[in-house]
Amino acid sequence: MKDKILSVLEYPKILHKLTAHAATEIGKTRAERLRPSHEFSAVRSSLQATDEAFAVQRLKGGAPFGGIRDIRGSLQRARIGGALNPAELLDIATTISGGRKLKRFLFSFHENHPIPMLQAWAEGIAELNKLEEGIAFCINDQAEVSDQASPELNRIRHERRTGEHRVRERLEQMLRTPSVQKMLQESLVTVRNDRYVIPVKQEYRGSIGGIVHDQSASGATLFIEPEAVVQLNNKLRELSLKEQKEIEKILRQLTEKVAEFAEELRESLESLAELDFQFAKAALAKEMKASLPIMNDSGFIQLKKARHPLITGEAVPINVELGREYSTIIITGPNTGGKTVSLKTIGLLSLMAMSGLFIPAEDGSSMCVFEGIYADIGDEQSIEQNLSTFSSHMTNIIGILRSLTPNSLILLDELGAGTDPAEGSALAIAILEHIHSQGCRMVATTHYSELKAYAYDRPGIINASMEFDVQTLRPTYRLLVGVPGRSNAFAIARRLGLPEEIIERARGQINEETQRVESMIASLEENRLTAETERQSAQQLRREMDRLRRELEQERTRFEEQRDKMLQKAEQEARDAVAKARREAEEIIADLRRLAMEERAAVKEHKLLEAKKKLDEAVPALRKTKAAARNKSAAVIEPGDEVLVASLGQKGHVVEIAGDGAVVQLGIMKMKVGKADIEPVAAPKPQKQYQPAGTGVKRTRDEHIRTELDLRGANLEDSLLEVDRFLDEAILANLGRVSIIHGKGTGVLRNGIQEYLRRHKHVQSYRLGNFNEGGTGVTLVELK
Template sequence: MDQKILRTMDYPKIIDSLIQFAQTQPGKTLAGQLAPVADLEDVKRLLQATDEAYKVDRLKGSPPFGGIVDIVPAVKRARIGGTLSPSELYGIAATLFGGRRISKYIEGVHEEDPVELLSRLTEELSDQKALENSIKRCIDENGEVLDSASSELSQVRRELRGGEARIREKLEGMIRSSTASKMLQEQLITIRNDRFVIPVKSEYRSYFGGIVHDQSGSGATLFIEPESIVAMNNKLRETKLREEREIEVILQKLTALVGEQAELLLFDADVLAQLDFIFAKGRLAHVMKATLPRMNDRGFLKLKKGRHPLIPMEQVVPIDVELGNQYTSIIVTGPNTGGKTVSLKTIGLLSLMAMSGLFVPAEDGSQLCVFDAIYADIGDEQSIEQNLSTFSSHMTNIISILKQMSPKSLVLLDELGAGTDPAEGSALAIAILEHIHALGCRMVATTHYSELKAYAYERKGVINASMEFDVNTLSPTYRLLIGVPGRSNAFAIAERLGLSADILEFARGEVKEEDLRVENMIASLEENRLGAEQERESAEKLRREMEELRKRHEQELEKLEQQRDKRLEKAEDEARQIIEKARQESEKIIEDLRRLAQEEGAAVKQHKLIEARKALEEAEPKQRKKAPAVRKALKEKAIEPGDEVSVYSLNQKGHVVEIAGKEAVVQLGIMKMKVSMDDLELIKQQPAAKPAQRSVTNLKRTRDDSIRSELDLRGSNLEEALIEVDRFLDEAFLGNLGQVYIIHGKGTGVLRTGIQDYLRRHKHVKSYRLGNYGEGGAGVTVAELK
């Protein structure tokens, strides 16, 4: 891509922003080298990497790039045999550690939310843990070689510390003596030329003897190495030389290890730089509030609320542009300072960003094209040095564009034909537009010439556009209007500013009738557009409100359904617990009966016990099936006597015997129950042949049916017992039993008295008595049924 075009589109400023988000120097270098790519698959891969980095940054934050440095120069020097410094070696170890940390970080994200490209990139990093450990075992984070680097170095440093201690001890004794202290400028020990010295007043130089290594600026103080420690200093110096030689050996060994892995290390450094560069693109997208564009190579461009990235978000006016579908060229007309040039640059810059693998500041769903090149002639290109006028400069650029462009290019032309005679300029502009359009390029051009409005109107594949202007405030709104040609607004502005009506009327008379018709047509289009836009905004607002209400209603309905299901499940759990408790008690009773039969020799039939257990198991409520999300509030047909219905609360089927108001008597097996009509659902309606005849349900039972002849009420209170007695007597009566036994126990006699009072009034009971010997005595009441 031509660097001049990139500068015209302010592309380098985007690169400068990107560089600021890179955390390492290699990453900043890669960011500075970013350029648009003209291959669709390459662009998609670059955008995928940016999208994954954007996702990781959003979910987990930026990866830790701390400690990673530019190791390439050091590794290359190690490869050719140069010895690396301790700080360079430690930088390599820190970079290796940082690479492993980033790899672990990305793999952790990949397990939760796949980031395929980043994961593959980190998998390419080599395992250099052994080299990292070797370096860190010898060099600390300050770039100092550790004593533990070798046994020889450890021994030498012990000798150094011992020699220094002896010298200091000797000098300390010297400067503390009363005689010598008077001859010293200060009672301290210092170092000059790597040798221990003391500050002596110049007049006492001969007293100490030895070697003078330095003097103060005034000459009053001499830094003397006393003769008594010269030999000790010499030995210390020799020991330091041994230390330096050993350190050199250690560094050479470590450098050799680096040289052996040079190719892998250079590759790792490149991968880490790419990762930093990719995450810089993701962070830039966050800051710009940019989105991932859909890319194509068929010349289609659609920006939804596209923003110029270099204009503050609170000031920029988004534009909507579509190019390459119904029309391939847009002619933007209208006065200056309306935002035409900014719109032109927005289209070009966002296209360049997308082709570079960057997100674009536009709404989701925006589409951009991979062009083979973008050409632009924007701004005042007048050159005094080349003695070119504005028109000549523009024409030079345009001629160059016409020679280089292809059908897959995007051409952006600002103020086409400006700077010369209007008649000739407009004719030349139309000729250039026609040539570019005929070639099939995608083109956006701005102009002042009203003649180009008619050209765009008449030419297929070309459409007019303009920048909106508010006549009431005499200021542009900077909104790009596709399909509406621009108006000059000169008369309206002059009138608003107070120009005389006579002058305005005279001016209107000077305008050609054809031009007036065009202006009036544009004014009418503008008025209709504003009305349609207001209606669309109103409809869109209403649609959003309805959508919000619908979502809120669905959420509330779902919440109610969940609450209902939870309550029903809780009730079923409680019922199962009650049944389980009853089963356990019944099992205990049966076990007691068996034991009693064995003890007393009474004959208790085994099949009766099995039938009793089976009846208890069948009494357990079944798991309720989930009801539909929304139950119909209204039944399709009214329920009538004889209809087969389902009882919601009991999850049972039955037949309606009779209906009384809002309740119905339903036959459920051998039982009749009063049930609310709201608790019923129609399953099958009775035949309608005789609507006036009332359906009657006849139930017949024989003695072959398994009907209980005993009812055990021990442990129940009187109210519960009477309910059970009523149900029991109904079953016995329907089963044609002549005599039944009600076991209430002896106790206080309250239960027995209450039951017998109830039997006295019951319609199915002919008589009753206490049990005889062998029947339970006073603990049982025997009832004779009618």
């Protein structure tokens, strides 16, 4: 991409904005080198990186880049054996520290919100903790070598401070002497040429022996080093030289350590620069209120409410689609109508997308990657080359024709302008025809009416115009694709007060073909305005429907949440009621067992009815749905049907129908149950006619009482229920010993049953069967 094209489309101004958002110098340098890419995969990767940085910025407000410096020059000096100064070493330490903090920040963010590309760059940041600690130990925050850098330096500095104290003490004694005080300009001790001196008046130069190191600008004051402190100052000078030598030694040792890790530091710096660059792109996207474009490799552009990123204030957005139904757009309309801005917007946003930058347009906008973008925009008249505007445009266009490829974007402003209108329009049509035949994507602006008719009936070419408000005599800057621009000269002249007869005479000078084209354009514009009004009305209705739909959805969500809460509450109440009913049922069953054991005879009818009444009262009063009530009332119960007694949770068979209820056989008991408490289990089928029997519970064993229970193949939970029911029947039948067949298997069923038997109050003992009794697959139970 030629720099001239980038400059014409104002791409360098975008880079200037991007660079301003970089947090470090190395990031700014990386941003300044940004150029559009012609590789589709590279563009997609670059946009993905920008999107990841944008996500971090949106959720965390950005990334920490504090302390990171441009240390490339320091690393180069360390490589070639030069010694680094304390400030350079401190910059290296803070860069290592800043890189480590940034790396940990991105790693932490990646755990919850994947950012694979930023994560990969973060992995390239070396964590040189020992080097950082070594520098921090020797160099303080003021970029000075600290006393603790080496024992020798600490000793030298201690001696120097002691010597300085002695010199100052000796000189202050002299200052306090009355004979000396009259010779002094000021009573103070100062330093000249790294030696302690006192200010003496010029006339007493010979009265105080010593070395003159300086004098004031007026010459009235001499800064003299008295002979009494010359040796002490000499000692201080020697210590200063030793200190400097030791500091140089420490700095060289630290520089050698930096040189060892120079390559790792260089790679870390590249990763840091790339990360800063990506976050600068995200910050630019936030500033421009830009969005991620959808990239394609089919040469298709669709801009939704796109804005020129360099226009301040409220820019009028444009909608453009190019590359499917038509590959060429010819924009017509008056000057100052925004044609050139639309042209630059298309070109600049294409460059930004190809550079991995978000574009200032609505979500869902599509962009593609071009092999080249070529533009001829603006008045390029050259005085130095003695070229007219027309010649300059032709020179640019000739260069474009030599360089373009089918996968190029061509932007031509005022095509054919600057020469005779007839020749200019003919030349413009020929150029458009040639470029269009190459398969390029092209947008051109023009004043010529002939180009309107040319685009009207050419496949792949469409007219467009910039809207102009005749009532206010101002452009609206809206791009109207599909409608050619009208010549508004007559309308404007009439609004400004030009006499009507002059306007009619001028209209008569226009040929019939031109008038027909203008009438066609006027009709198209009228139809467009009508369609636009209807579209806006439809959009308003759609927004209203969307609002109502959202409100309905919110209401439905609230209803479901309320329903779920009520169901949870009802389920809890039902569980509590069932638990209560179960406890009362167990008490009733215990009472029946006690009656059977104590009376040693059949339980009387009235006692059974009393127990049945207690069971009925123990049933939780749960509200049944209307549908369930209808299903129950609709079911026809007949003798022999298998039914479920809801209040007891037990299945049985109907013996006979009795009034508003039925007599149901439940195991060895017969009970009269109301129809509302009966639910059919299966379709009615013929059953063996039950012989009426007494309602008492017999203590003696009969042919219906089982002495063994086979549970092979059942799960533990169901098996325990069956064991409980089986033992109840055995106890009521006064059985002393029963067998439970559980099989061998894994032992889970056997262990669970035996654990249950161990806690059962009516079980005296239990054991596994002998060899002839079924072995470990059977448990024999002795009842009390």
